[in-house]
Amino acid sequence: LRLKVVGEPISGGQPKAGVDHAPIHLVNAGLPQQLKEIGWEVHFGGHHQFEEIETTNDPPIGKLKRPRLVSSVCKAVADTVGAHAKNGVLPVTIGGDHSLAMGTISGTFSQYPDACVIWVDAHADINTIETTESGNIHGMPVSFLLGIGTSVPEFSWIKPVLRPERLVYIGLRDLDIGEKQLLKQHGIKAFSMHEVDKYGIGQVVEKALDHVNPGRDRPIHLSFDVDALDPSVAPSTGTPVRGGLTFREGHYICEAIWETGLLIGLDIMEVNPSLEDQKSVEQTVAVGCSLIRSALGETLL
Ligand SMILES: N/C(=N\O)NCCC[NH3+]
Ligand SMILES: [Mn+2]
Ligand SMILES: [Mn+2]
Ligand SMILES: [Mn+2]
Numbered sequence: 001l002r003l004k005v006v007g008e009p010i011s012g013g014q015p016k017a018g019v020d021h022a023p024i025h026l027v028n029a030g031l032p033q034q035l036k037e038i039g040w041e042v043h044f045g046g047h048h049q050f051e052e053i054e055t056t057n058d059p060p061i062g063k064l065k066r067p068r069l070v071s072s073v074c075k076a077v078a079d080t081v082g083a084h085a086k087n088g089v090l091p092v093t094i095g096g097d098h099s100l101a102m103g104t105i106s107g108t109f110s111q112y113p114d115a116c117v118i119w120v121d122a123h124a125d126i127n128t129i130e131t132t133e134s135g136n137i138h139g140m141p142v143s144f145l146l147g148i149g150t151s152v153p154e155f156s157w158i159k160p161v162l163r164p165e166r167l168v169y170i171g172l173r174d175l176d177i178g179e180k181q182l183l184k185q186h187g188i189k190a191f192s193m194h195e196v197d198k199y200g201i202g203q204v205v206e207k208a209l210d211h212v213n214p215g216r217d218r219p220i221h222l223s224f225d226v227d228a229l230d231p232s233v234a235p236s237t238g239t240p241v242r243g244g245l246t247f248r249e250g251h252y253i254c255e256a257i258w259e260t261g262l263l264i265g266l267d268i269m270e271v272n273p274s275l276e277d278q279k280s281v282e283q284t285v286a287v288g289c290s291l292i293r294s295a296l297g298e299t300l301l
Contacts, residue, residue, distance in 0.1 A: 018274025
């Protein structure tokens with residue numbers, strides 16, 4: 001079992017500094033050794049291994065903020081993740097903000113065009129340039145991957161590799177009005193926190209997989225935004241929203257997806273080690289590490 005940890009310290013998709021430091025914090029918390037202890041051969045990849053990437057001249061395009069930085073980093077991530085996937089290695093991308101998923105999913109789908117995406121998040125991240133209110137691109141990656149909304153030349157490298165019927169959300173509870181309309185318009189399946197309460201996480205994961213992977217034969221890309229978890233569980237993140245997944249619900253999702261044997265791409269996004277007190281940061285970093293371990297086969301027994 002070989003995996004590549006791709007540390008991607010991008011923070012350009014959102015305004016709060018610090019999210020680019022998450023990879024080094026998870027590594028310093030012992031993630032590589034933890035993964036080796038559950039049988040993985042761990043390597044580091046990534047064009048932007050813990051470097052800062054600065055672009056001076058990057059004025060907004062319409063409302064889009066830091067568009068050239070975000071596009072260039074995501075393109076590099078797509079190439080890196082795609083190369084790992086082609087080499088039969090599992091890319092584990094540590095964000096960084098969720099705009100990175102434009103790169104990671106473009107990368108894994110270049111090798112697994114028949115794959116599906118399970119997007120675990122408080123947010124849908126599906127705003128188009130027409131619907132975005134903030135212009136922060138971490139609220140938009142899904143629209144680019146679906147190829148919906150007016151195209152932006154700087155992002156023309158992103159092909160519409162993701163089809164609506166291959167995408168399912170778990171954990172939603174904070175959608176912009178434009179996003180709710182887009183989900184309906186494109187018939188995209190979503191299990192909000194209401195469904196998690198109603199059915200329980202076991203049934204939600206089963207229903208989510210039945211929707212995007214009825215034959216349990218399609219590769220799965222899991223894109224996990226730690227703000228899907230309740231802020232009491234993962235406090236140090238940029239856009240916390242109350243009423244989120246419990247520690248166990250978050251880990252159950254990861255365990256259940258590992259159990260399918262179909263995981264081909266993993267993102268753990270939006271850990272920001274600069275937002276809270278030391279204890280809250282350590283708690284959030286530790287949750288990031290344990291979610292990765294659960295998604296990569298660490299069992300309770
Ligand atoms: N964490 C975020 N997305 O997952 N923030 C942006 C969403 C705002 N609509
Ligand atoms: Mn730091
Ligand atoms: Mn997100
Ligand atoms: Mn989010």
